[in-house]
Amino acid sequence: MMFLLAVLCVLYVWSPVTWTGGLGSTPNTIPRKTVPIKSNGGRLFREEGIWNYTTMLLREDLNMLILGAREAIFALDLDDITVKKAMVKWPVTTKEQKECANKGKDATNDCKNYIRILHKRNDDRMYVCGTKAFIPTCDYMSYADGNLILEDKQEDGKGKCPFDPSQRYTSEMVDGVLYSATSLNFRGSEPVMMRSSEEPIRTEFSSTWLNEPNFIHMAHIREGESNPEGDDDKIYLFFSETAVEYDSYTKVDVSRVARVCKGDLGGQRTLQRKWTSFLKARLDCPVPINNVHLLVQDVFHSCPSDWTTCMFYAVFTPQLDSSQYSAVCAYKIEDIKTVFSKGKFKAPVTVETSFVKWVMYSGEIPDPRPGACIDNHARELHFTKSLELPDKTLQFVKEKPLMDQAVKASGDKPLLVKKGPAFTRIVVATTTALDGTSHQVMFIGTKSGSVLKAVNYDGEMVIMEEIQLFESSQPVKILRLSNTKRYHELTVIQSLSVGDANLCPKPDNSKSVSISFFHGNTVKLWCQPYSNLAQVQWHLNGKLIEASNSFQILSDSLMIFNSSADASGHYTCSSVERNYTTQHIAYDLKMWSASGTTALLHDVKEKENTLVAVVVVLSLILAMLVIWNMYRGHLPLPFCHRRVQDTCEEGPYVNQPQERKLASTTVNLNSNNNHMNDQRFSSSREMDRLSTTVGSSGQISLKYIDDESEI
Numbered sequence: 001m002m003f004l005l006a007v008l009c010v011l012y013v014w015s016p017v018t019w020t021g022g023l024g025s026t027p028n029t030i031p032r033k034t035v036p037i038k039s040n041g042g043r044l045f046r047e048e049g050i051w052n053y054t055t056m057l058l059r060e061d062l063n064m065l066i067l068g069a070r071e072a073i074f075a076l077d078l079d080d081i082t083v084k085k086a087m088v089k090w091p092v093t094t095k096e097q098k099e100c101a102n103k104g105k106d107a108t109n110d111c112k113n114y115i116r117i118l119h120k121r122n123d124d125r126m127y128v129c130g131t132k133a134f135i136p137t138c139d140y141m142s143y144a145d146g147n148l149i150l151e152d153k154q155e156d157g158k159g160k161c162p163f164d165p166s167q168r169y170t171s172e173m174v175d176g177v178l179y180s181a182t183s184l185n186f187r188g189s190e191p192v193m194m195r196s197s198e199e200p201i202r203t204e205f206s207s208t209w210l211n212e213p214n215f216i217h218m219a220h221i222r223e224g225e226s227n228p229e230g231d232d233d234k235i236y237l238f239f240s241e242t243a244v245e246y247d248s249y250t251k252v253d254v255s256r257v258a259r260v261c262k263g264d265l266g267g268q269r270t271l272q273r274k275w276t277s278f279l280k281a282r283l284d285c286p287v288p289i290n291n292v293h294l295l296v297q298d299v300f301h302s303c304p305s306d307w308t309t310c311m312f313y314a315v316f317t318p319q320l321d322s323s324q325y326s327a328v329c330a331y332k333i334e335d336i337k338t339v340f341s342k343g344k345f346k347a348p349v350t351v352e353t354s355f356v357k358w359v360m361y362s363g364e365i366p367d368p369r370p371g372a373c374i375d376n377h378a379r380e381l382h383f384t385k386s387l388e389l390p391d392k393t394l395q396f397v398k399e400k401p402l403m404d405q406a407v408k409a410s411g412d413k414p415l416l417v418k419k420g421p422a423f424t425r426i427v428v429a430t431t432t433a434l435d436g437t438s439h440q441v442m443f444i445g446t447k448s449g450s451v452l453k454a455v456n457y458d459g460e461m462v463i464m465e466e467i468q469l470f471e472s473s474q475p476v477k478i479l480r481l482s483n484t485k486r487y488h489e490l491t492v493i494q495s496l497s498v499g500d501a502n503l504c505p506k507p508d509n510s511k512s513v514s515i516s517f518f519h520g521n522t523v524k525l526w527c528q529p530y531s532n533l534a535q536v537q538w539h540l541n542g543k544l545i546e547a548s549n550s551f552q553i554l555s556d557s558l559m560i561f562n563s564s565a566d567a568s569g570h571y572t573c574s575s576v577e578r579n580y581t582t583q584h585i586a587y588d589l590k591m592w593s594a595s596g597t598t599a600l601l602h603d604v605k606e607k608e609n610t611l612v613a614v615v616v617v618l619s620l621i622l623a624m625l626v627i628w629n630m631y632r633g634h635l636p637l638p639f640c641h642r643r644v645q646d647t648c649e650e651g652p653y654v655n656q657p658q659e660r661k662l663a664s665t666t667v668n669l670n671s672n673n674n675h676m677n678d679q680r681f682s683s684s685r686e687m688d689r690l691s692t693t694v695g696s697s698g699q700i701s702l703k704y705i706d707d708e709s710e711i
């Protein structure tokens with residue numbers, strides 16, 4: 001089981017107890033289950049007066065989540081993020097705010113200190129940077145005796161942290177040294193990828209290296225320990241930038257992956273204090289819809305064992321909002337490595353007068369290979385560090401850092417393509433199924449504030465759940481996965497391969513819900529299956545009910561029209577998914593025999609099966625209303641509204657409000673809540689709970705006033 005951290009929201013995500021995976025003919029982009037906000041088990045942290053919670057550092061060693069916001073940093077309990085263990089404020093001074101405003105920035109919004117970098121260092125301290133009213137500043141922070149303490153070191157944060165809080169950036173702490181990709185100047189016109197070691201190393205200020213980039217993700221891959229060719233650790237950078245390689249009159253952005261070697265010290269004369277190993281390639285995520293060009297939005301990397309098993313999972317969205325498709329593509333590290341270490345380069349050629357075209361370079365490639373790390377081959381040639389590399393090699397990489405070949409997605413196609421709210425973030429967990437096989441579970445954040453949980457089973461991607469995180473529609477900005485917050489799965493039965501829910505304990509079918517009705521009533525029996533992919537089946541006294549004048553089968557209920565004595569009997573609702581049947585609920589219907597002068601509302605809630613049965617028997621109330629309306633002269637003829645519309649009312653019109661339905665889908669996954677509520681309300685009480693409105697057209701609608709507390 002996973003522990004998923006979203007912006008201000010910690011979500012315990014349960015693995016499927018009954019997993020009816022696989023696709024068959026069902027489209028794989030319909031989430032199997034929709035988990036509304038009320039039942040997602042999420043926790044929300046929010047501090048009065050503090051905004052823009054956008055930086056997170058998981059400290060599983062301290063069992064804490066460090067949260068960076070605007071002008072404040074929090075330490076939250078990882079077991080329950082609503083518990084604030086400590087907080088420290090880091091505001092801008094009035095002087096800083098004024099100076100920032102004088103430079104033309106918005107004083108109340110931009111000229112604040114947005115915490116943008118939070119990293120764990122090798123010592124007990126953390127490294128933290130903020131935008132500090134467009135003067136990026138860094139500091140050291142420790143957690144001791146229940147307090148967060150900033151040391152007030154005020155280190156220069158240029159090139160580490162963005163000036164502008166709205167800019168994308170990325171950073172990574174590698175063995176105590178910060179690698180960052182952001183803008184180096186106030187205007188944001190000098191993008192860099194930089195290492196803040198004693199002698200900082202960075203990219204060239206050249207559009208050949210970085211062309212109006214949007215930095216997305218950085219990953220340190222520990223390759224040096226076990227590479228047979230004596231190759232070095234790499235730091236991979238994912239970003240998008242303006243393309244140079246297309247003949248296009250309009251600006252086209254492309255997704256890129258770049259990488260540098262950890263041991264890179266820059267060149268001696270050429271590329272002094274610049275990367276000698278910066279190479280980049282286009283990242284392909286082929287989506288076969290409308291020729292849309294997708295841009296990378298977030299990347300998550302996971303290495304199940306050694307570095308050769310590393311995979312990069314990336315979410316893509318279209319650069320023009322005209323298409324609503326998002327995609328997930330995965331990249332094998334070996335494929336990326338092959339492009340950089342064996343692929344061809346691109347080179348600029350000037351055509352006609354001044355137009356520069358980037359084409360495949362087919363000339364001679366110097367040795368050592370441009371952009372390669374110092375490996376056994378370089379050492380054989382007596383180059384032991386980048387400072388010793390020959391000018392020819394360095395000049396080449398300075399002018400031609402772009403590879404000709406693109407990095408292809410694993411399997412040459414996306415793992416998932418989905419229409420709907422754009423994907424924003426991704427994390428991927430590796431879980432071991434009960435049969436010992438390992439599966440990748442993807443959690444994908446969306447622009448509308450939901451998280452999709454998708455699993456790849458034998459190459460097929462199935463969206464198992466869509467979990468709504470926020471009340472209002474707002475994008476998911478951070479997703480973090482904690483590996484320590486796992487639950488014991490010992491009591492779980494799982495049928496991942498065939499999806500046979502019959503392996504699960506049977507629900508208690510002896511219980512059924514009793515319902516009485518009057519002759520001629522319309523009765524609605526609720527049955528909400530677990531899965532959006534399941535088909536509902538109804539049986540009356542063991543016989544399959546088919547749609548007719550008397551019965552209408554809806555996705556969440558059965559309507560029985562004009563019910564007579566024939567409608568009495570034992571009803572069961574079951575759902576069928578992939579040929580497996582699960583019974584959800586049973587009803588016993590009886591015709592009401594009392595010489596009734598009362599209206600009856602029957603509301604049954606069966607929590608475990610997510611069912612609500614509501615039968616509203618309202619003929620008497622309606623009749624009374626009609627009589628009252630006739631008396632008041634609103635209606636000329638019983639049940640007819642000739643004045644306004646030449647139609648007759650066909651029967652009682654029952655308005656089932658939406659909130660009621662939502663509440664009914666509450667799944668309490670936490671408990672084995674098996675009880676049923678079975679209530680009847682007397683007429684006087686009932687009248688309190690029903691408000692009647694008579695519209696000008698004479699149409700009558702009855703509203704059920706939802707009040708959970710009364711039940």
Ligand SMILES: *[C@@H]1O[C@H](CO)[C@@H](O)[C@H](O)[C@H]1NC(C)=O
Binds near residue numbers: 165166
């Ligand atoms: C900070 O939060 C406010 C309020 O939600 C929002 O309007 C603003 O755009 C945010 N600023 C940044 C830089 O994210």
